[in-house]
Structures are given as structure tokens and as C-alpha cells.
Amino acid sequence: MSTNQYTLDLDRAHVFHSWSAQGSLAPLVIAGGSGTEVWDDDGTRYLDFSSQLVNVNIGHAHPKVVAAIQEQAAVLPTVAPAHANRVRGEAAARILAKAGPAFGKVFFTNGGADANENAIRMARLTTGRDKILSTYRSYHGNTGAAIVATGDWRRVPNEYARGHAHFFGPFPYRSEFWSETPEQEGERALHHLERVIVSEGAASIAALLLEGIPGTAGVIMPPPGWYAGVRALCDKYGILLIVDEVMSGFGRTGDWFAWQNPEINPERVVPDLVTFAKGVNSGYVPVGGVIISESIAAQFDDQVFPGGLTYSGHPLAAASIVASIDAMEEEGIVEHAAELGREVLGPGLHALAEQHPMIGEVRGIGVFWALDLVTDRETREPVGAATIGALKKELLARGYLPFAADNRLHVVPPCTVTAEECLRALAILDEAFTALDH
Structure with a gap:
């Protein structure tokens, strides 16, 4: 039976990764997926709010x-x-x-x-x-x-x-x-x-x-x-x-x-x-x-x-x-994505921004959102790589698979994500930002 370590050993021995210096990589293992969730070889499950590379629109394994x-x-x-x-x-x-x-x-x-x-x-x-x-x-x-x-x-x-x-x-x-x-x-x-x-x-x-x-x-x-x-x-x-x-x-x-x-x-x-x-x-x-x-x-x-x-x-x-x-x-998936953005994700992310000064701006539509993270809302100075790294660590520890780029956290679940999964993700985001606030 495969384990995370077995998969990592195979990967590090043989796979050359995109956009990376190869020596310091420690990739997350993904072994399976269904809907909005993915899991590794050891059974740890994550809400996939990256849609991998913002593309799993219909969800995993439809x-x-x-x-x-x-x-x-x-x-x-x-x-x-x-x-x-x-x-x-x-x-x-x-x-x-x-x-x-x-x-x-x-x-x-x-x-x-x-x-x-x-x-x-x-x-x-x-x-x-x-x-x-x-x-x-x-x-x-x-x-x-x-x-x-x-x-x-x-x-x-x-x-x-x-x-x-x-x-x-x-x-x-x-x-x-x-x-x-x-x-x-x-x-x-x-x-x-x-x-x-x-x-x-x-x-x-x-x-x-x-x-x-x-x-x-x-x-x-x-x-x-x-x-x-x-x-x-x-x-x-x-x-x-x-x-x-x-x-x-x-x-x-x-x-x-x-x-x-x-x-x-x-x-x-x-x-x-x-x-x-x-x-x-x-x-x-x-x-x-x-x-x-x-x-x-x-x-x-x-x-x-x-x-x-x-x-x-x-x-x-x-x-x-x-x-x-x-x-x-x-299944009305496109209309569902519009409704979730309008009624759940958009309002929820704006509410997060009211609670966490690090969130300088919320941008998006449908299931396509980004949080622009700053050290100061007045100057709009972007946060650095260390802050993004710490945020990703907090999110992964809580079962949330993020997509981050530069000073931004992109919130981009599959179009099939449920309102309940969105609320769960918003709660995890709140916890992770709170951990960084302190």
C-alpha cells in the first residue's frame, strides 16, 4: 500500500517540477479526489480551494x-x-x-x-x-x-x-x-x-x-x-x-x-x-x-x-x-457558481476583510476570488513571502488546500462547491488569519 513517504521518495528521485529549484522541494502528496475534496496517501483530506491550477471547475472525479x-x-x-x-x-x-x-x-x-x-x-x-x-x-x-x-x-x-x-x-x-x-x-x-x-x-x-x-x-x-x-x-x-x-x-x-x-x-x-x-x-x-x-x-x-x-x-x-x-x-453548474459568488463567497470574504486588517482588498466574481494581502491598508504595502508561507501552513494544517501567488490568496473552489463547503472554508480562513494576526 502506498504511503506519503513512498510517493515523495519516488517524486524526489525521478520527477522534475515546473517553475522550481529542484533541491528544496517538498510537494504535497495528492492521491485521490472527489467533488471539492482531495486526499493524500495517508488519508489526510483537504478542501481543494485551489481547484489545482484553477481548473477543476466540475469538481474531482465527476x-x-x-x-x-x-x-x-x-x-x-x-x-x-x-x-x-x-x-x-x-x-x-x-x-x-x-x-x-x-x-x-x-x-x-x-x-x-x-x-x-x-x-x-x-x-x-x-x-x-x-x-x-x-x-x-x-x-x-x-x-x-x-x-x-x-x-x-x-x-x-x-x-x-x-x-x-x-x-x-x-x-x-x-x-x-x-x-x-x-x-x-x-x-x-x-x-x-x-x-x-x-x-x-x-x-x-x-x-x-x-x-x-x-x-x-x-x-x-x-x-x-x-x-x-x-x-x-x-x-x-x-x-x-x-x-x-x-x-x-x-x-x-x-x-x-x-x-x-x-x-x-x-x-x-x-x-x-x-x-x-x-x-x-x-x-x-x-x-x-x-x-x-x-x-x-x-x-x-x-x-x-x-x-x-x-x-x-x-x-x-x-x-x-x-x-x-x-x-x-x-446540473445548472454555471448558474450555481454565479449564485455562490453573489450570496456566499463574496459576502463571506468581505466579512473576513472587516475582521482582518491584513486583507487589503477582496476582488472577484463567481468562484474566482483573490484576497490582496498587505502589511498596511493605508500604504497597501504587500505582505512578503514569509507571511504567505505561514498562511499556507496554517491553512493546510486545518485541511484547506490553498492557491497563493505573490502577496495574494486566491479563493477558487470548483464550480460545484456547496454552500456548506464554502462556509467551512470561510471559517478555516478566519482561523488562519486570526493565528497570523496574533
Whole structure:
């Protein structure tokens, strides 16, 4: 029988981990999961309020999705992408039904990074331009162009791709523009963006790449007018708009896509390309893709698209997508996420902030929240790594699996989390912050 120590010994002897210095690692063992809970090989259970990497939207081991993968594996476990396959077509049709009538095709990839790679490729081929603009507070994946489009520190040692420039997106709590209101932040951020477009040479810019809501960067809610203003600038200068919904899509915001959520994009402006990945099937099988507008898809009716992947539209992944979207519809999971955010998580997190001065700001929607942790609410000085480490230790000791980034604690349970589990998690958070307060 496996134990935590056996698993750790295997891992440390043979596994090379992402984004890490390997010698000092002590990873948490995860052996199984169901719903919102996971457990290790010794039987210790945790509430998974990380959703692993903010992607287990339908919860762990959802029986309908597991059954669909098993059934497909018994019929056709793999097929080359050049062939037509029913389950692949059904997966694409279901995704397009959620994206809306402006979109005509889905190009499947292996994950979110190569989804962004291929969206960038499509934008360059369609416009005949080269440059891609993205924000400094962003993450788009760890492949050639995707990591250079990323704005955070991970870009710097990986800057091998050409044709990328960055700008500051709006962030009212930590404004780069000395704004005093969200409305002012949006106006000034749009002014800054237009200045970057002009300064970089508008005629050289193929696309503007934005996350639906910047996720890893801190669940940064777009201020009023942001989406409409970005769309207007793209139209003015002939630039395509790519929205990266890898983290924010498929229920996370209480809507199928963040760009469709009326609180985020009340004008309902529509992007040209949408990228997706792990949220579409909770990461049960690796998959991603690009949702392509009718007009861009038509560009490749006679022009060869010079891109492809062996596992594009893999049947096990496609089966998991079909089952996930069907289950989300049948069980009202997306609506449930919206309701929990509005009635339980949002109010509960704001109540925590009233009790604990370390919580400088609460941001979020649906089951997509972040607590911005500070040493002083007036200066908004971020807490350091030691404080985050101590908080994570307190949470794990109480059976809560956290997701932390920089000075933030992200509160991102599965969309299927129950109100009772949310209340239990809020109580644990209260205890952990209280321990740090003293």
C-alpha cells in the first residue's frame, strides 16, 4: 500500500517540477479526489480551494465525465487529427454553441499555451502583421510566443520569440495611473493603451491579447468601459482582439466565458479569437483550443493553415468536453457558481476583510476570488513571502488546500462547491488569519 513517504521518495528521485529549484522541494502528496475534496496517501483530506491550477471547475472525479472517458477509451482511444471523428465534432459544436453566432470553428490544441500560440499565428497570418500586445500583469503559458506574451517574471528568462510588446492594464487597487476611481482607471488605462499602440506602430500590430479576467496576476476585475474601449481601439487600428479564457472560462465567473459576463463586459463586445483549455473539461484529459470567428476561419478556406498537433481533438479529450458541458447544463453548474459568488463567497470574504486588517482588498466574481494581502491598508504595502508561507501552513494544517501567488490568496473552489463547503472554508480562513494576526 502506498504511503506519503513512498510517493515523495519516488517524486524526489525521478520527477522534475515546473517553475522550481529542484533541491528544496517538498510537494504535497495528492492521491485521490472527489467533488471539492482531495486526499493524500495517508488519508489526510483537504478542501481543494485551489481547484489545482484553477481548473477543476466540475469538481474531482465527476462520474459523468469519468464514464465518458472510459467509454470512449473502449471504442477509439486515439485518432489522427486529419480524420473526421464524431466526438470531436460534437465537442466543437458544444463549445461554439456557448461562444455564440460570431464564431464558426474550433481548432483543438493540447493545452492553453499552444492555444495562445495558434491564436497568435492566426492573427499574424490573417492581418499580415507581426506584433502582439499584451499586459504586464498576465500569464499566457510556457511556450515560445505564449511566455513572451506573458507579462510577469517568467517571461524574462524566456524571451526568445519576436514581435511582442507590453502595456499596463487597469488595476484600480494598485493603479499605475494615480487613479482615484475605477472609472478613472479605465479611462486612463485606455489612453495609455492607445499611446502604446501609436508608439509601437499601429500598422505593425496583429493582435491584442488579454485574459478574460487576469487570473494568476490577481483576479483583476476590469473597470467600467474597459472591454468596450479595447474593442473600439482594435477596430480603429485594424487590430484583432484575442481573449484568453484558459482560466476564466467555462463557469469560473458564473458565465460560460468571462467576456460574456454582464458585470465584466456590459456592452457585450465580442472578441475575434478566444482561447480555452483546462476549464472546459476540468483538466481530466489535456486539451485546449482556439474558438475562431467566422471571418477569420474563412481566411483559411483556400489558404493553408500552417499549424497542427498530433493530439489535436484527441477523442478522450473530446469525450470529456462533451460530458463536462452536458453535465454543467443539466446540473445548472454555471448558474450555481454565479449564485455562490453573489450570496456566499463574496459576502463571506468581505466579512473576513472587516475582521482582518491584513486583507487589503477582496476582488472577484463567481468562484474566482483573490484576497490582496498587505502589511498596511493605508500604504497597501504587500505582505512578503514569509507571511504567505505561514498562511499556507496554517491553512493546510486545518485541511484547506490553498492557491497563493505573490502577496495574494486566491479563493477558487470548483464550480460545484456547496454552500456548506464554502462556509467551512470561510471559517478555516478566519482561523488562519486570526493565528497570523496574533
